[in-house]
Amino acid sequence: MTRDAWVARHPYLQPVADLRARVESAAARVVTPVERVPDWQDYLGDFHGGIPLLWSGHTELDVSDGPAAVLGMLGELMRATPPVWLADQCRALQADLEVRPDSPANVALFRCLLWAVLAAELKLVITAFTSWRDEERWLRNYCPVCGTPPAMAQLVNRTEGRLRLLSCGCCGTRWRYRRTGCPFCEHADDHTLAVVGIQGEGGLRIDYCQRCHGYLKTYDGEGSESVLLADWTSLHLDLLARDRGLKRLASSLYEV
Numbered sequence: 001m002t003r004d005a006w007v008a009r010h011p012y013l014q015p016v017a018d019l020r021a022r023v024e025s026a027a028a029r030v031v032t033p034v035e036r037v038p039d040w041q042d043y044l045g046d047f048h049g050g051i052p053l054l055w056s057g058h059t060e061l062d063v064s065d066g067p068a069a070v071l072g073m074l075g076e077l078m079r080a081t082p083p084v085w086l087a088d089q090c091r092a093l094q095a096d097l098e099v100r101p102d103s104p105a106n107v108a109l110f111r112c113l114l115w116a117v118l119a120a121e122l123k124l125v126i127t128a129f130t131s132w133r134d135e136e137r138w139l140r141n142y143c144p145v146c147g148t149p150p151a152m153a154q155l156v157n158r159t160e161g162r163l164r165l166l167s168c169g170c171c172g173t174r175w176r177y178r179r180t181g182c183p184f185c186e187h188a189d190d191h192t193l194a195v196v197g198i199q200g201e202g203g204l205r206i207d208y209c210q211r212c213h214g215y216l217k218t219y220d221g222e223g224s225e226s227v228l229l230a231d232w233t234s235l236h237l238d239l240l241a242r243d244r245g246l247k248r249l250a251s252s253l254y255e256v
């Protein structure tokens with residue numbers, strides 16, 4: 001499944017697809033990936049204690065400062081002849097950041113741009129961290145890199161059985177979690193989760209908890225992660241879940 005084919009089948013996603021394409025291409029132009037990988041032995045104790053990589057005092061990752069990184073992205077977006085609505089938002093955020101860099105009014109655009117920078121900067125570190133870490137020693141309901149709760153989940157088949165991975169909507173990391181139970185209220189009962197299957201949506205479904213009513217969009221399959229775990233590509237499922245009275249407890253960079 002390619003992103004273009006998916007958007008062609010879901011034309012209402014076109015505006016967010018255009019924004020994503022602009023943001024990713026701006027990030028590719030301004031960001032240099034961090035090459036220096038942390039000393040994993042120094043970090044091991046924190047990892048076992050549940051401290052995500054970016055929060056640890058033992059990793060010293062050389063990532064960009066928030067407001068400065070976002071200002072760089074705004075400049076790049078403005079140079080690429082944005083549509084009027086985007087140019088207006090960029091200008092407003094730029095002006096706002098100069099006055100109050102710590103609390104911009106347009107938090108949604110700020111977070112979207114900041115995470116585009118950080119995800120691109122951390123790409124190599126995340127790959128190295130994924131091959132280093134023992135997934136059995138994490139199994140937590142927040143991202144081992146940045147500490148954010150999951151945006152989505154994925155079910156995969158491995159030699160050891162069927163596994164559930166959680167997917168971070170901010171830095172893009174995927175990590176293992178228990179196969180059953182709710183990642184929001186952490187109730188471990190097998191029977192707590194119910195599933196809403198959706199026809200013709202590439203294996204996407206909605207798993208929800210009958211105790212806390214939180215739901216997690218889940219991709220039951222492999223091969224189309226870059227499209228189906230992107231979160232924005234299934235915003236229509238969030239609307240569907242909302243119509244059913246379910247709660248969006250997942251962490252998302254996109255409002256619905």
Ligand SMILES: [Zn+2]
Nearest residue numbers: 143146168171
């Ligand atoms: Zn993350």
Ligand SMILES: [Zn+2]
Nearest residue numbers: 182185209212
């Ligand atoms: Zn729950």
